[in-house]
Amino acid sequence: MLFLFxxxxxxxxxxxxxxxxxxxxxVLQTCLQCHASGGSAExxxxxxxxxxxxEGLQAYVNEHGGEILLDKVQGKYAxxxxxxxxxxxxxxxxxxxxxxxxxxxxxxxxETPTQCDPNQRYTSRAPLRRLNEVQYKNAVYNLLNVDIxxxxxxxxxxxxxxxxxxxxxxISPSTIENLMLAAEYATAHTNWDALSECDLEETTCAQDLAxxxxxxxxxxxxxxxxxxxxxxxxxxxxPSREALRLSVQLLLQSPEFLYIDGxxxxxxxxxxxxxxxxxxxxxxxxNAPPDAELWRAAKAGELQDRDAVYAQALRLAxxxxxxxxxxxxxxxxxxxxxxxxxxxxxxxxxxxxxxxxESMQRETDLFVTETLWLxx
Numbered sequence: 001m002l003f004l005f006x007x008x009x010x011x012x013x014x015x016x017x018x019x020x021x022x023x024x025x026x027v028l029q030t031c032l033q034c035h036a037s038g039g040s041a042e043x044x045x046x047x048x049x050x051x052x053x054x055e056g057l058q059a060y061v062n063e064h065g066g067e068i069l070l071d072k073v074q075g076k077y078a079x080x081x082x083x084x085x086x087x088x089x090x091x092x093x094x095x096x097x098x099x100x101x102x103x104x105x106x107x108x109x110x111e112t113p114t115q116c117d118p119n120q121r122y123t124s125r126a127p128l129r130r131l132n133e134v135q136y137k138n139a140v141y142n143l144l145n146v147d148i149x150x151x152x153x154x155x156x157x158x159x160x161x162x163x164x165x166x167x168x169x170x171i172s173p174s175t176i177e178n179l180m181l182a183a184e185y186a187t188a189h190t191n192w193d194a195l196s197e198c199d200l201e202e203t204t205c206a207q208d209l210a211x212x213x214x215x216x217x218x219x220x221x222x223x224x225x226x227x228x229x230x231x232x233x234x235x236x237x238x239p240s241r242e243a244l245r246l247s248v249q250l251l252l253q254s255p256e257f258l259y260i261d262g263x264x265x266x267x268x269x270x271x272x273x274x275x276x277x278x279x280x281x282x283x284x285x286x287n288a289p290p291d292a293e294l295w296r297a298a299k300a301g302e303l304q305d306r307d308a309v310y311a312q313a314l315r316l317a318x319x320x321x322x323x324x325x326x327x328x329x330x331x332x333x334x335x336x337x338x339x340x341x342x343x344x345x346x347x348x349x350x351x352x353x354x355x356x357x358e359s360m361q362r363e364t365d366l367f368v369t370e371t372l373w374l375x376x
Contacts, residue, residue, distance in 0.1 A: 013108035066099030158337035183252035206240035286321035
């Protein structure tokens, strides 16, 4: 499918003097706070003045190169000022372009980073991603308050790719069987009365609950076609509770539930809706469906605004669920799956065993969390 995002490459090439004056100097105002005379970093190798900040930048780049500066502003390198901006921000583009112009004066024949403009939208292809086993487990629990046993979860491949990637969550005959068995288990162990405030022996009550669960499962408002599909069991003459159970079984095996983007499975160019943004953001940070506040923001149409999305991301990043998401990310990034089942000759490594592997994995988790949360 194709989604719209905001990246472009500039087509014009103003002179160095014009570029430095109109673009570089405004960005360097941030650096002047610390790197000018009297600032906290006036003793560093990067020194600039209020009168001519460009000369200070040129002197530093000519002597040390510009790569360190680009890393410092992104927080990738030790920097007293901390993180300033990322490689998709306009300020980064200006700094990168300024360094390139210093290294190759009076020409635009140099590498130019892609610049993202929040006022422009361009297309990019996005793969259709199925929920991985953790996301599926969390989504079912969020919907029905039922824990699916690990043996029934649709398998996610542990390998060179991240577990959230489409390539790690392919559909196979065995996966389909797992999904069917998991849906049957979930609906068989659901306390339906705890989910409803009315008498489920009444058809209208059971249908209302089915609609509520469908909207929550699909992570968006229902279409008329959705309701027709959900109500097919009610129209067959089955008792209302049985019709409800089978309807929810259907929901749990529907592409709308199983895939991150649901209805966006198309080759056509389309904008992400507020509900799709909420779903992507939530599963990205917490491996779970949107919470009540994120759902409210999507319903209010607030998530087309970049600042609003940032605020929601910041809120979610402070939730306890982020811990497991981050440790899983580093588990995949560092290929720690290779430790599972690792065997060493006991005559050569008598102290090596499963406890060693568990300690190595736990040590990595602790290191990651301490570094990210405490900044050590």
